[in-house]
Amino acid sequence: MPDTGLPHAPPVPPPGRELDETDRRILRLLQDDATLSIAEIADRVGLSQSPCWKRIQRLEATGVIMRRVALVAPERVGLGLTVYVAVETADHSAQWLADFTERISALPEVVELHRMAGDVDYLLRVVVADMAAYDAFYRRLIDGLALKKVTSRFVMERLKATTALPIP
Amino acid sequence: MPDTGLPHAPPVPPPGRELDETDRRILRLLQDDATLSIAEIADRVGLSQSPCWKRIQRLEATGVIMRRVALVAPERVGLGLTVYVAVETADHSAQWLADFTERISALPEVVELHRMAGDVDYLLRVVVADMAAYDAFYRRLIDGLALKKVTSRFVMERLKATTALPIP
DNA sequence: GTTGAAAGCTTCAAGAC
DNA sequence: GTCTTGAAGCTTTCAAC
Numbered sequence: 001m002p003d004t005g006l007p008h009a010p011p012v013p014p015p016g017r018e019l020d021e022t023d024r025r026i027l028r029l030l031q032d033d034a035t036l037s038i039a040e041i042a043d044r045v046g047l048s049q050s051p052c053w054k055r056i057q058r059l060e061a062t063g064v065i066m067r068r069v070a071l072v073a074p075e076r077v078g079l080g081l082t083v084y085v086a087v088e089t090a091d092h093s094a095q096w097l098a099d100f101t102e103r104i105s106a107l108p109e110v111v112e113l114h115r116m117a118g119d120v121d122y123l124l125r126v127v128v129a130d131m132a133a134y135d136a137f138y139r140r141l142i143d144g145l146a147l148k149k150v151t152s153r154f155v156m157e158r159l160k161a162t163t164a165l166p167i168p
Numbered sequence: 169m170p171d172t173g174l175p176h177a178p179p180v181p182p183p184g185r186e187l188d189e190t191d192r193r194i195l196r197l198l199q200d201d202a203t204l205s206i207a208e209i210a211d212r213v214g215l216s217q218s219p220c221w222k223r224i225q226r227l228e229a230t231g232v233i234m235r236r237v238a239l240v241a242p243e244r245v246g247l248g249l250t251v252y253v254a255v256e257t258a259d260h261s262a263q264w265l266a267d268f269t270e271r272i273s274a275l276p277e278v279v280e281l282h283r284m285a286g287d288v289d290y291l292l293r294v295v296v297a298d299m300a301a302y303d304a305f306y307r308r309l310i311d312g313l314a315l316k317k318v319t320s321r322f323v324m325e326r327l328k329a330t331t332a333l334p335i336p
Numbered sequence: 337g338t339t340g341a342a343a344g345c346t347t348c349a350a351g352a353c
Numbered sequence: 354g355t356c357t358t359g360a361a362g363c364t365t366t367c368a369a370c
Contacts, residue, residue: 019244019245024245027240027245030237030238030240031239032237033236033237034202034238035236037362037363037364038363038365039363039364047337047338048337048338048339049339049364049365050337050338050339051337051338053364053365062244063244064240064241064245065238065239065240065241066239066240067201067238068236068237068238068239069198069201069202069237069239069331069332070195070199070202070235070236071199071233071236071237071331072195072198072232072233072234072333072335073231073233073234074333076187076230076231076232077187077192077195077232077335077336078336079333079334079335082282084252084284084291101327104327105327105328108334109334110328111328111330111331111334112326112328112329112330113326113329114250114252114323114324114325114326114327115323115324115325115327116252116321116322116323117321117322117323117324118322119321120321123321123323127333128334129336153284153285153286153291154284154285154286155283155284155285155291156282156283156284156285157283158280158281159269159272159281159282159283159290160273160278160280160281161280161281162279163237163239163331164237164279165240165242165245165247166276166277166295166296167240167245167247168245168297205345205346205347206346206347206348207345207346215355216355216357217348217356217357218349218355218356218357219354219355219356221346221348222354
């Protein structure tokens with residue numbers, strides 16, 4: 001093969017293509033309802049139980065299925081306020097960023113932390129009880145951190161929220 | 169009680185306080201790992217199986233536990249790109265907003281749709297395969313919609329992502 | 337890939353405290 | 354509210370095709 005100087009094809013599985021259509025059908029079912037029995041799933045994807053069970057085992061062992069969880073309604077446990085926090089950092093040294101990441105990840109109110117491209121460096125999704133709780137969180141967040149800009153955007157209404165990925 | 173003119177206390181369950189500490193411990197366990205057996209949960213919260221099972225049934229029946237799902241690793245199913253899209257709408261009539269909401273919710277790539285307070289009207293979380301797929305999605309998104317401003321922010325790295333709420 | 341079957345758990349209802 | 358008991362059903366493994 002000629003060396004084009006371009007990046008190589010990934011050394012390992014072409015994303016999403018180590019899975020056949022049956023695997024993807026199983027995933028679509030399970031990410032919608034993880035209480036389905038093997039019998040039910042096998043039936044719906046047109047397999048018998050044993051091979052279906054083996055496929056699910058493999059999907060779990062290889063990390064395609066990361067975990068099975070219960071989704072809790074936030075407002076039912078007194079967590080009525082979700083806030084997206086866009087952070088622009090002042091310091092961009094590797095050490096500072098590592099510290100920042102570790103420290104922010106440790107905050108339980110932060111359920112998601114993303115490093116972003118573009119104007120915003122980090123985007124946080126924060127879940128708290130109410131505005132007073134958010135204020136307390138915010139003070140803890142900025143305390144001692146050199147942040148250039150912090151923009152809080154408050155969720156008024158959750159119109160759609162699913163953990164089910166649009167598996168093609 | 170004197171009428172202060174301030175908003176009343178909510179007429180129904182004080183958020184999160186219809187649940188006792190045992191319920192909350194069960195929720196913390198299940199939102200971390202929904203494969204735990206009743207026996208295991210009962211053991212950890214200090215109950216025997218039946219009352220533990222009844223509590224879980226009640227939490228599901230009353231919608232505190234919304235569902236049980238499998239979480240799939242996006243990059244393992246070829247969905248390597250997550251984008252947050254901030255939308256400012258041009259039209260704010262009720263009819264327009266209803267149409268907008270319905271239309272956006274129907275797009276499978278949109279896994280979350282929030283109505284926001286402040287400068288941004290809507291925040292979308294979009295999951296796609298790659299930049300080409302996002303471009304195709306973006307064209308469909310803006311096609312025929314009067315949007316004042318659309319800002320796409322691309323996730324470079326997922327540093328933390330949990331569906332487990334910080335139940336106090 | 338398939339079927340069928342057996343062992344061991346888990347779930348859930350019933351009845352008592 | 355809690356506990357114990359027991360039946361039914363499910364998961365998991367295995368043998369055989």
